[in-house]
Amino acid sequence: MRRLAAALLLLVPLAGCSGGARDQADAPEKTLHVYAAASLQNAFTEIGKRFEDANDGVTVKFTFGGSSDLVAQIEQGAPADVFASADTANMDKAVKARVIGGVPQNFASNTLEIVTPPGNPAHIESLRDLTGRSAKVVVCAPEVPCGAAAARVEEAAGLRIKPVSEEQSVTDVLGKVISGEADAGLVYVTDVLGAGAKVHGVTFPESRQAVNTYPIASLRSTHDETLAAGFTDYVVGPEGQSVLSTYGFQKP
Amino acid sequence: MSLHLEATVADRGVDVSLDIGAHKVVAILGPNGAGKSTVLAAIAGVVRPDTGRAILGDDVLFDVAAGTWQPAYARGTALLAQDPLLFPHLDALDNVAFGPRSAGRTRAQSRATAMTWLAEVDAAELAGRRPSELSGGQAQRIAVARALAAEPRLLLLDEPMAALDITVVPAMRQVLRRVLADRTAVIVTHDVLDALLLADRVVVMEAGRIVESGPTRDVLARPRSAFGANIAGLNLVRGRVEGGAVRTPEGLVVSGLSDEELAPDATALAVFSPSAVSIFLQRPAGSPRNVIAATVTELEPRGAQVRVRAGAISADVTAPVVAELDLAPGAGVFLAVKASEVAIYGA
Amino acid sequence: MSLTRQSGVPRWVLVPAALGAAFVVLPLVALATRVEWGSFFSLITSDSSRAALWLSLRTSAASTLLCVVFGVPMALVLARTTFRGQSLLRSIVLLPLVLPPVVGGIALLYTFGRKGLLGETIDVLGLQIAFSTTAVVIAQTFVALPFMVVSLEGTLRTAGERYEVVAATLGARPTTVLRRVTLPLVLPGLAAGAVLSFARALGEFGATITFAGSLEGVTRTLPLEIYLQRETDPDAAVALSLVLVVVAVLVIGLVRGTRSTAL
Known part of the structure; x- marks a missing residue:
């Protein structure tokens, strides 16, 4: 199922992105693809909704999965803008693979x-x-x-x-x-x-x-660095942190 | 071992009653689809009759009303079919030894028994062959040996020679003639020779019913059914007695001789051989013959002769006659047969 | 390679056919290209790999045996008898063929699990199925059984009952007929069914991970090991995948061998 979803996600932007980039000026319709660890599903779904409400014309789409699966997909060219890992090891793997754009920021921890x-x-x-x-x-x-x-x-x-x-x-x-x-x-x-x-x-x-730390970073492959950075800042910021804490996450 | 059978099998339209004396062989004749094989299957326990019963010796094979049913393996009625159906994974010897083995004999005893039966059907040298290495005739001889080695109380043969090459049929018939002597057996066949050479009695079936039965010689000499006459190679006309003749519902009148007293208007049969029939293009005048106007429907070569079929009546003539008269299907002819060549008897 | 077109297949058919073949072959080639040949042998002979392979072979062999024990009688009943609800039963028996294995695993959990339908009965007998190798065998048998039944029922129907009827009239009791006529005749189908069942059991993943868990040497079969190795050691995962591909190819070769000699 996860693979099928990934395969579909590979196809959707091919149709959507090229047109989206051209139309950007007159219609600010933007889509942000976030690859996030499965344990973040509930918290990030809510954060995504709030982020959309705060930014007109932005749609956040999530792919949740095992962190190492997600790294593998990103390495193979999955069209992701942001990656949120469940541990630093997988983020390090992504950094080593040179797919990370910004500097990873720790945004939550879990025990x-x-x-x-x-x-x-x-x-x-x-x-x-x-x-x-x-x-x-x-x-x-x-x-x-x-x-x-x-x-x-x-x-x-x-x-x-x-x-x-x-x-x-x-x-x-x-x-x-x-x-x-x-x-x-x-x-x-x-x-x-x-x-x-x-x-x-x-x-x-x-x-x-054994405190598990969750890092987040925007990816080199993103089409919209500003938007990707905006999302990571939102997660690290007070809004994101308050949502995360209601789901049981601790400060990093 | 005598057999008494009465059975109906509804979905095949079969309703028969049959008695076979001990050490007698009965041939069942009849057209395709008459239900001959169903009768064998019912005796063997392969088909379940809807009503009736069968008693072999003192042993009830089945009795529907009493709820008795002996399974096929307990009946002692070996069934030999058209197709030899030798077990492909066993060699000839082990095929023949299958019956004794199933009866609980040791492997060595069973093989010894099998060897004697193989010798009985002149196939001892084939003992080590696999079925795939045997000709049709060889396979069927071994199938006979296999059936006999099971020591059946009643042997059932379902057209055992129908699938064989005609060149091996005479030898096979000799084998059967030898092994069927002093046995109780039923043989379903198409071939009148089988009936003549192998059977003591003949039963003719048509459409699921027995239409005539009797000693082989009588049925072939004085057939009472169209099929019986056909296989005996005779013409048969059925009608009512009128004077010294038989009048058919279609108005045809055939005169002949009778050695019995025939009541006027009783049902009777007039039987005559195709070789007694002459063919003319013009109506022959003033002769004491039965003359029948007819149209040629079929010509069929039979050795040196040609059988000319005209409706229900056949005539055997020589090839030069066919050429001289220029006979062909559709030709109008007159068929003539002397009254002295026609036998009339009550049906 | 010369192509003989015996039955006049339209030429254009060859194009999608070739594409389809490439679709199957390419991923296998891609897999082979990713194998680290230098470390291949050490990867597939590590303790965890050997434990997984050995467990897979043992459990698949046990499942195949169970498939024979239960599948042969099932095929016989389906092919040689008629009763009400037979076609329904056949559909149900074949269900694991089309069911997602995870669903099978969940269903098995609610049957043989601690809180399952038979859980308490099994508990009373002093048996523990969950998280045991037995659970792996049960999961594999569940998904592999239809292969045996389908394969054998088809062979039984093709073989027909004529030989069995002859054997019965020769005085052979039903058990003798089964042993000396039916089974020898359908042996190729039985062998093919067993090989297919073995292959299916070997590849079983979803039902096992759902129902049996995953512990080295106990329940972690080769597919589970591959899935887990992928997390940290993709090279080992690729190497083990190739091992499974080779085993699968051998199995298919075996089936084709028995088929061609049989029919």
């Missing part, structure tokens, strides 16, 4: 939280409770940002979690906990908040050892 099914049937109270063999624990694979964060937390706490599965994404971890297959998982604070009553969250002090 891990233990998630359990409602009622916490396995009575998980601390990170240590995840190391026992009785509880079925699901985490992200170390290869993906949320898994890297989990590994850092384990290391800092000197604990070794024995997961029954190392999932591909936060969504997969959340899904296994919501369905009751797993007794507990490690996800971001924002994910626990987003899942509402379907899950129960257990905070733990060691989470501060």
Whole structure:
């Protein structure tokens, strides 16, 4: 699905952009393509709406996905104006690939939280409770940002979690906990908040050892540097920050 | 082992009743679609009749009213079809050994039995061949051996020679004649020779019904059905008795001889051979013959003779006669047959 | 290469045909060009790669066995009997062929999962299916079973019942007929179905990741490993992809081999 969406996005601007550039003078219709990490979906959708309201004639279109997927697509020439990553590693990758236009700015951070099914049937109270063999624990694979964060937390706490599965994404971890297959998982604070009553969250002090930082930057391929920079400034600015905090993100 | 069968199979329009004495072979004759194969299938347990029952010896094969049904494998009625249907993955020997193996014999015993049956059908040297390496005639001989090796109480043969090259049919018929002696069997065939050489009794089926049956010799000599007459190579005229003649509904009158007392107006048959029929272009005057005006419909070479069909009646004449009279389909002719050549009997 | 046009195919048909062939071949060529040949061997023999490949082969073999155990009787019932609702049953059996594998995974989760339809029963038996290799085998069997059923039912119908009827009149009981006549006759179809089932099981991703999870040596099969490696080590992902392509090509060759000798 994500790939199909990306393929379609590749096609749409081919038809739209060439005309758009010429008409710019008399009709200020502008479209901004933002590639953003999946965990930002809810917050960025709202930020996008507010940005559109504040800027007449601007439409913001989002592509949400795994950060490394997005970098790969941008490298292959996806028509993006702005990239917001869920971690600095993937932003560094993008910088190395010379696709970033501006200087990346950190705009939010996120920490891990233990998630359990409602009622916490396995009575998980601390990170240590995840190391026992009785509880079925699901985490992200170390290869993906949320898994890297989990590994850092384990290391800092000197604990070794024995997961029954190392999932591909936060969504997969959340899904296994919501369905009751797993007794507990490690996800971001924002994910626990987003899942509402379907899950129960257990905070733990060691989470501060692994703060995930979200950087944002405009891309070299953008057709409208001013607009792209305007959006990144908006996210970093007070408007964007207040929306992000309502979705559980912390200051960078 | 005697067989009593009465059965109807509604969706094939078959309704028959049949008795076969122990160690007798019955030939079922009839046109295509008459239901001959359905009768065999019902006996073999491959088709489920809607009503009726079949009893083989003391054994009830099926009885619809009583709810009895023996599956095909328990009936002891081996079925040999037109197509030999040898199992392609087994060689000839193991094909023949299939029946004994299924009956629980050891592999060695079964193969020994198979070998004797292969020898019985003159195919011992083919034992190691795969079906794909056999000619049609060889395959059918092995199929016969396979059927016999299963030691059937009743052997069912469904046109076993129809698919064979005509050059191998006589040899195959000899094999069947040998192995059918002293067996109870039913053979469905098109060929009158099969009936003559292999069968004790003949049953003629038309449109799902048995239209005549009797000892082979009687049916061929005095056929009571059009099909029976046809396969016996005879002309048959059906009508009512009038004087010493038979009058058909179409008004044709055929005189002949009868060795039985015939009541006036009773249904009767006049039967005569095509070779007794002469052909004229003009009506022959003043002779004591039956003369029938007709139109030639078909010419069919038969060895040195030509069979001239004119409507329902056939005449066998020589080729020079055909040339001299310039016969061709559509020609108007008069057919003449002496009353002394016509047999009349009650239907 | 000379082209013989036996049945008079219009020349213009060759153009879209060639385009279609290129559409299939080009991505494979592109994949091969991206392989780091220098490190290829070390990439595909890393611990995680070997664990994934070994797990894939083991689970696919087990799934294929289950496909034979359940698929052969299913094909027999569909091809050799008639009953009410048969065509409906056939459609349902074939459903995993057209269903997105993720949907299959979700459905399996609600069947064999802890909170699923059979979850409690399984729990009582002391079995744990979720996150186990068993779950991988179940997911693979679910998506591969239709290949066995379709392949074998077609072969059974083509073979017809005539040999079976003859065998029965020779005194063979149904089980004997099945063992000595039916199965030997449809063996090529059975083999083709098994190979296709194996290939489908080997490539299974969506249902596995949804239903079984992903843990090295337990549930992380080769496709899952490739998907995960892509995050950090695209070279390894490409190398492993090529391994899967080679296995798939071998499998297709095997099927074509059995088909051509059979029919």
